[in-house]
Amino acid sequence: MTISSLLNNAIPRWKTLPKTSATPRRAIRLDDWQADWNANIALLTRYCRAEHDDSSVLQGHAALEYVWQWKAAAEAGSNLLLKGIDRGFDGQVLRQLYIEVVELWLHQAQLLNHAHNSLQQQNIELTTGALLTPRSREEYPFALQLLAMGVLLNEQEQLPALVEHVLHFDTDRLLDYLTAPALGLTEAADAIFHPRPFSTLFAALNDNPVFTPANLSGYLQTQYREFFQMSPKAAKKTKRLIGPDCWGYWAMEVSALTVLYGGDDTELRSNPHYLADLVDFSRK
Numbered sequence: 001m002t003i004s005s006l007l008n009n010a011i012p013r014w015k016t017l018p019k020t021s022a023t024p025r026r027a028i029r030l031d032d033w034q035a036d037w038n039a040n041i042a043l044l045t046r047y048c049r050a051e052h053d054d055s056s057v058l059q060g061h062a063a064l065e066y067v068w069q070w071k072a073a074a075e076a077g078s079n080l081l082l083k084g085i086d087r088g089f090d091g092q093v094l095r096q097l098y099i100e101v102v103e104l105w106l107h108q109a110q111l112l113n114h115a116h117n118s119l120q121q122q123n124i125e126l127t128t129g130a131l132l133t134p135r136s137r138e139e140y141p142f143a144l145q146l147l148a149m150g151v152l153l154n155e156q157e158q159l160p161a162l163v164e165h166v167l168h169f170d171t172d173r174l175l176d177y178l179t180a181p182a183l184g185l186t187e188a189a190d191a192i193f194h195p196r197p198f199s200t201l202f203a204a205l206n207d208n209p210v211f212t213p214a215n216l217s218g219y220l221q222t223q224y225r226e227f228f229q230m231s232p233k234a235a236k237k238t239k240r241l242i243g244p245d246c247w248g249y250w251a252m253e254v255s256a257l258t259v260l261y262g263g264d265d266t267e268l269r270s271n272p273h274y275l276a277d278l279v280d281f282s283r284k
Contacts, residue, residue, distance in 0.1 A: 007048040022088035047073040077101035091281030095153040109165040130168035148252035152278040156182040197223035211261040224273035
């Protein structure tokens with residue numbers, strides 16, 4: 001399946017999703033939300049119309065340039081998934097959207113691999129790298145979303161392919177924790193690519209040999225609730241991942257870890273950044 005065929009099937013359905021009567025999970029201005037949703041749909045539609053008839057015939061630098069141009073389409077898909085969480089789409093709707101977004105990322109990873117092989121055949125020494133580089137502050141949220149939402153939406157079977165083909169196994173301690181059951185990992189990396197906020201997450205975990213969701217209540221309070229109560233100027237000074245924007249609103253990592261490692265999460269459910277309903281969805 002080409003990206004065009006995937007998007008031609010998905011976009012008409014994505015356009016109807018805002019008609020939901022669901023209650024948003026967070027306070028949003030619906031007009032602004034709709035404008036953002038439409039902008040991402042419009043970007044995906046433009047890319048769909050502009051797709052090369054057979055991208056596999058592109059070679060070398062032309063193939064590589066094509067991949068990086070189309071990467072924006074995969075990011076737009078992830079943005080739609082995030083917007084769907086904000087808007088209150090239920091687990092089933094989000095799950096279908098997630099599956100299609102993963103297809104976008106994996107297709108792009110396949111094209112990147114083709115470009116890399118083509119360059120090698122031309123004896124061009126150029127490291128193409130992974131499609132997503134979690135060491136980057138701008139790209140880590142995409143990696144975190146793909147892995148954490150795979151857990152929350154009962155799509156853990158997608159995680160091995162994402163780690164291998166999209167991330168090229170370049171993962172840190174948190175990403176390893178999120179994928180350990182799916183990949184059969186018995187150890188996690190020591191590195192934490194982005195200590196703010198995630199070093200405090202592992203400080204809480206390391207102090208307690210048995211995973212207990214309640215032990216993360218302090219992390220949720222300081223790194224989410226208190227952070228989003230700061231003024232924009234104060235929040236910016238914390239250098240928390242990429243700043244006080246919508247990517248950091250949901251504690252996807254805490255929600256997914258609770259699903260994976262169990263325990264009573266009653267103490268976390270009063271925190272507005274905890275995705276309690278999606279935790280419940282994943283446990284059904």
